[in-house]
Amino acid sequence: MMITVQEAHSLISQTVVPLGIEELPLGQLLGRVLALEMTAPFSLPRFTNAAMDGFALKWSDISTASRQLPTPLHVTQKIPAGTLSTEPIAFGCCAEIMTGAPLPEGADTVVAFEESSGFGTEFVDIYKAPKERANVRYRGEEVAMGEIVLRKGTFLSPSEIAVLASFGIASAAVFKKPRISIVTVGDEVRFPGEELCGAEIYNCNRFLLEAACRSVGIEPAVAHHAPDERVVLRELLARALGECDLLLTAGGISQGEYDFVQQELSALGVIKKFWNVAQKPGKPLYFGSSSEGKAVFSLPGNPVSALVCFVEYCIPAICALAGKSAPEKFRATLEEPFPSDKKRHRFLLGRVRAEEGRLWCRISPKVESHMITSVVGSNCLIEAEPSFEKLAGGTEVLCAMLPWSDL
Ligand SMILES: Nc1nc2c(c(=O)[nH]1)N[C@H]1C(S)=C(S)[C@@H](COP(=O)(O)OP(=O)(O)OC[C@H]3O[C@@H](n4cnc5c(N)ncnc54)[C@H](O)[C@@H]3O)O[C@H]1N2
Numbered sequence: 475m476m477i478t479v480q481e482a483h484s485l486i487s488q489t490v491v492p493l494g495i496e497e498l499p500l501g502q503l504l505g506r507v508l509a510l511e512m513t514a515p516f517s518l519p520r521f522t523n524a525a526m527d528g529f530a531l532k533w534s535d536i537s538t539a540s541r542q543l544p545t546p547l548h549v550t551q552k553i554p555a556g557t558l559s560t561e562p563i564a565f566g567c568c569a570e571i572m573t574g575a576p577l578p579e580g581a582d583t584v585v586a587f588e589e590s591s592g593f594g595t596e597f598v599d600i601y602k603a604p605k606e607r608a609n610v611r612y613r614g615e616e617v618a619m620g621e622i623v624l625r626k627g628t629f630l631s632p633s634e635i636a637v638l639a640s641f642g643i644a645s646a647a648v649f650k651k652p653r654i655s656i657v658t659v660g661d662e663v664r665f666p667g668e669e670l671c672g673a674e675i676y677n678c679n680r681f682l683l684e685a686a687c688r689s690v691g692i693e694p695a696v697a698h699h700a701p702d703e704r705v706v707l708r709e710l711l712a713r714a715l716g717e718c719d720l721l722l723t724a725g726g727i728s729q730g731e732y733d734f735v736q737q738e739l740s741a742l743g744v745i746k747k748f749w750n751v752a753q754k755p756g757k758p759l760y761f762g763s764s765s766e767g768k769a770v771f772s773l774p775g776n777p778v779s780a781l782v783c784f785v786e787y788c789i790p791a792i793c794a795l796a797g798k799s800a801p802e803k804f805r806a807t808l809e810e811p812f813p814s815d816k817k818r819h820r821f822l823l824g825r826v827r828a829e830e831g832r833l834w835c836r837i838s839p840k841v842e843s844h845m846i847t848s849v850v851g852s853n854c855l856i857e858a859e860p861s862f863e864k865l866a867g868g869t870e871v872l873c874a875m876l877p878w879s880d881l
């Protein structure tokens with residue numbers, strides 16, 4: 475019995491939940507997802523300070539200063555960044571101050587060095603009055619203490635890591651990153667670099683899936699290739715399952731006499747959640763859950779089917795395990811007709827592009843599930859629900875970017 479694409483998604487989302495939380499140092503946070511909201515432990519800036527190298531002074535002292543009639547001030551102190559001044563600024567006086575240094579008491583304005591006769595003398599001439607309170611960065615003007623700065627679920631890019639570091643946060647609680655194992659299956663399969671004999675083919679799926687995992691920031695924990703032989707297959711599946719939170723297999727999952735993956739997963743205690751989805755390609759997709767709750771996807775062996783299933787189902791599952799939201803799909807207009815299927819949800823590789831504020835898409839000229847070169851020039855998956863009619867050019871369809879591509 476086949477289930478629908480929507481039913482498959484809902485069975486997966488019922489099974490796959492975030493893995494848990496770990497505390498990691500700043501240097502290991504890139505690409506992780508924050509598991510707890512982060513509030514400001516202090517305000518930013520933490521103290522009122524100078525935005526320019528120059529002179530901290532009272533604006534009322536220099537409000538009429540000009541090149542023709544400079545205002546002389548007595549330089550009574552020097553304040554480098556990192557030093558707290560203890561001496562207030564008196565009328566007619568000023569301090570040499572460097573960018574980031576705390577503003578001394580009594581000063582309300584900073585005049586940039588360029589608008590003066592310069593540093594290093596006991597008296598300085600101020601040539602121009604900026605606006606009152608100019609060149610001052612006020613305590614708390616950016617963030618108030620206690621304010622929520624980063625929400626739970628935030629993806630940690632270099633930008634957010636910079637924010638954490640600025641608050642002195644040395645480590646943060648993040649969702650655990652899923653460990654993924656890969657098992658490709660098939661007697662006919664050889665590795666690139668080896669000689670092909672007779673009816674052998676090269677292992678595309680192993681490298682597709684490994685690279686696809688890396689493209690979402692996950693280095694696969696284990697990758698095996700298994701022959702169509704039940705004992706060895708079971709042993710390799712067991713080893714791969716032992717090392718991961720999510721097992722991906724490819725091949726050996728349909729109806730063939732040598733398609734043993736499902737039976738061997740079952741022998742290892744994996745419970746089938748579904749097998750066979752009303753979609754093209756990727757119909758024999760299998761999804762199960764081990765006794766320890768590990769998710770297992772068995773993708774069909776045809777490389778395009780494996781790719782489609784990875785993007786449509788495994789990416790959202792990996793995101794759910796990692797506490798992330800899945801990438802959003804979007805709508806684009808077909809430039810040419812789309813060959814929808816009468817009974818099955820149809821996925822095709824294609825290219826989406828933006829022109830004059832609209833998104834346009836067209837399918838790859840190669841449409842069969844064994845045709846891996848249909849990826850060349852493609853940047854997305856285009857999909858359509860079952861329909862007796864071909865979709866005409868001009869119809870709006872749903873698209874998903876390939877996670878490693880962009881517009
Ligand atoms: N009688 C039926 N036959 C098939 C059905 C069906 O419903 N009834 N489904 C077809 C569909 S749809 C697909 S997709 C394939 C999926 O088959 P399997 O998942 O069992 O995969 P295999 O039979 O092992 O391989 C299919 C195809 O892919 C090639 N392959 C396998 N592994 C790799 C690899 N690592 N790299 C590159 N290519 C690989 C393999 O040589 C086959 O050509 O079943 C249909 N049959």
Ligand code: MOO
Nearest residue numbers: 755756757779843
């Ligand atoms: O997954 Mo199969 O590709 O539907 O031919």
